Amino acid sequence: MINILKIAAKNLLRYRRRTFLTSLLITIGIVAVLLFMSLSGSFRALMVGQITDSMLGHLQIHKKGYVASIDNLPLTLNMKPAMVAKVTDYLQHDKDVAAWSPRIKFGAMFSNFKETTSIRLNGVDPQREVATCPLLPGRLIQGNHQQPLVAPGKIVIPELIAKGLKVKVGDSVVLVATNRDGSVNGNTFTVSGVLEGISGPGGRDGYMDINDARNLLRLQEPELSEVAIRLKPGVSLNKAFKAMRQHFAQITNQQGKPVFEVHTWEALSPFSNIAKMIDMLDTFIKVMLVAIVLISIMNVMLMAVYERIHEIGTIAAIGTTPSRILMLFVSEGLLLGILGAVIGIIISVATIAIINARTLTFSFGRQDNLVLQPTISLNEILVISLIVVLVAVLASLQPAWKASRMNPITALRHF
């Protein structure tokens, strides 16, 4: 086989320019695919990381119907203590769960004593919240990262409100909220931090201690709007979701209807659609690569067979079996694919290293200076290389088959 590959390599070198151009085309295709995959993968990982690790967690549990009305933050659809007990009991025993955070979500009026605006707030247990969303403290652009996210009597506000109302850390503010019965209550809080706003639901929410939220809303019982859940590393989101959904679907009310609903972050965030589009684009660009390799190699191999008919007649006449002739031409296609793949991978890896060394930033929504850190795994490189090599072999099969089936006499008469 090594000798056949050597002969195939010499055959490729007889048309250097054509070999160079075909390899170049494959190289460009591979560079485009690998760079796109690394950049889109980096963007996707960055955004998904932000969403799951600083806002939503991986999964959330609500009272049935809450998510449909989530824009209103309805206090009437909070989970009652009996429901909360069922949720906490389950989560404490689920081995897939790394952390979970109880939340009370509500809307309030925010005043700096001069101006007033509306604000969406999460009442949280700071330790549980940070365990569930470990990147949340990293979003603090003002305030102390070392202290708990939010202490009793304090509030962490979103960047937009801080800028809009010219509020800074240490300032006193008033929150006025309407409770479930429609009555209004107000409390004074001290701003302890300002959070960078990020894209997606909850990306411009403020945070306060869960007990402060209960007091402000005059909740008599320890009820919750939602429970955000962080899964352990390596646990399949879909598998955990299915198990959780199945468990909570069995808990029904007197009418026999489920009282809980479980959602993945994908169902809660519009970014999941962007992530799906990125995956689609990934697939599309891979199909383009397959087409490039298939067409270019098939074209060049068809030309090679046509130009070497007389030579094929000669090697067939001296006793080269059809299978060896087939192997010779398939080897030429294979070498073309390998050559393009190797050069493409080297250029791609070098380009990724250069991008990382130069710090590539971009803006997304209202977020600026997001740093893209493209990476490409060995697995992805191997998959793309395998695709290219397989398609190269496939593309040369038809011309090689044609060459191997030639009648030696007819071929020898061809000039």
Added chain:
Amino acid sequence: MALIEASGLCKSYQAGDVVVEAIKEATFSIEPGAFVSFVGPSGSGKSTLLNMIGCLDTPTCGNLSVVNTDVATLNHKQAAVFRGNHIGFVFQDFNLIPVLSVYENVEYPLIMVQRWSAQRRRKQVMELLEAVGMQEQAEKRPNQLSGGQKQRVAIARALVTNSKLVLADEPTANLDSATAHRVIDLMKSMREQFETTFIFSTHDPKVMAEAEVTFTLVDGRIVQPEAAA
């Protein structure tokens, strides 16, 4: 026992609406180690006959045995294996592979047809190149050789697999008279050295005079086998 035995051999093919009888009722036998020519004018059927002996074509009727094998019954792959094991070919246009050196051209059948070890290949190829006087040109490409040199390489390639039979279709047609004689002399000396049967076709009277047995073909029919004086 004869190396080649043909009886009542015929070959016809369709050319448009016309059936052309290229070979008619050919009966002959060729002994091992013979130096044989098929002669005749253009279109007399020399090449068709050589193609059938060389398992490149199959007879329409009659029997043809080459190295004790009924070659008419071989399929595409079996015919290729048979050619690789028993028959060497020398072509009018030399048919060397342009991207390979002289050495690699001669080595080619040992890689692609018979799978010899590298060490064995080297020894065999160098012996053959020395025998045809081309060892000094081993690294040259075909386009750096004269016509006579190319044909020497082609003869070495035909003999490298220890073929029992070498078929040469008009091997001197593209060579000048002096070179043609040198090539025929080389073929003769190779016959002596390797005890190989050489069968060639020609329409050059000077070349045909070198053959020990000559079969003359006229319109596809062997008119007379002639032994050289």
